[in-house]
Amino acid sequence: MNIASNFTSKLPDVGTTIFTTMSKMAQEYNAINLSQGFPDFNPPSLLMELAAKYMQKGHNQYAPMAGVMKLRERLAEKNEFLYGAKINPETEITITAGASQAIAAAVTAFVHIGDEVIIVEPAFDVYQPLIEVNGGKVVPYRMEAPHFKIDWQAFEQLITPKTRMIVLNTPHNPTGAILEAQDWQALSKIVNNTNILIISDEVYEHIMFDGKEHQSLLRFPELWHRSFVVFSFGKTFHCTGWKMGYVAAPEYLMKELRKNHQFSIFCVNHFIQEAIAEFLADRSYYEQLPHFFQVKKDLFGQILTNTRFTPIPTYGSYFQLADYSNISDESDIDFAIRMTKEHKVAVIPVSVFYSNDENEKRNHMNTKLIRFCFGKTEQILQQASEKLCKI
């Protein structure tokens, strides 16, 4: 019996992600990898020492299902300090295998077959397949270049009786756009008197530029009771490969999410949780992060002024979009591939952040935008500079 012809894929349109493809190509063609969103430097050495210490001390077996209590307490304190949020660490915080697993658990726990979920495009690539594999229907709201703002009146038109959830992301990957207080207030009015849930993906909370403060959903109690707020230790501590993060949500939602978490993964890395709990006692690390990344953003901005790329303003995250229409008429995918092969700098084409509607995709291919990740060492950015100037 041929098993391959006797099953139906739950995700027939999903292939290898562009991030994997571009990183692989970067290696193959010996190109500088400004494509995938991870730093090329290590986490703070103290954090690595603490991880080793807690491993040696024997924190090598299963952690508590929802996470090490000391870590959850530290996170509750941090969110009260930063955003004035009152979160119960016992019932309202769960430590997860990165922000991705937090999002997966929330979607799996709440999206039923036929439910509609609004996502904001261009969108981080995990949202759509996660919604679809659970039988949900993705309803995209499309932000337009170059400002990438949400027009809340237009957004409201997408809401129907089937809308189960809205997924938002600030600071935003790939555009570097951010949500301001008035965005959350507008959303609050729209969802008032509905049963709509919100996922707020805030993995870049500490990468904010030019003195702007991150407007976490946690600052808005009127939205908290319907929300999952998702964070990533990978992005905050430069350790994306550790795949650690957490989610905060009110108790009644967290109870359902934990049913999923409990049986899909049960718990995440024990000694790293202990290490992060101790490391977080000192606020100075995350307080200096905006400055740390501002230096990189300014350097990369300076580099782009000596090229034919036109940068799109970025307000947060370690991404910079750039328009290449002064350079080429190619589609963004062809251009990104050629940049990697010929010019030895790997980037991500922006059309891949739009959902699988071929017509729409074609429209957005006309926007001629690529994404750079500047969360790299100065040395790498300088090397990239030499290559980008010649394009």
Ligand SMILES: Cc1ncc(COP(=O)(O)O)c(C=O)c1O
């Ligand atoms: C917007 C956004 N959300 C979530 C994630 C995933 O975070 P994690 O690696 O913690 O799962 C990423 C990673 O690039 C991201 O850009």
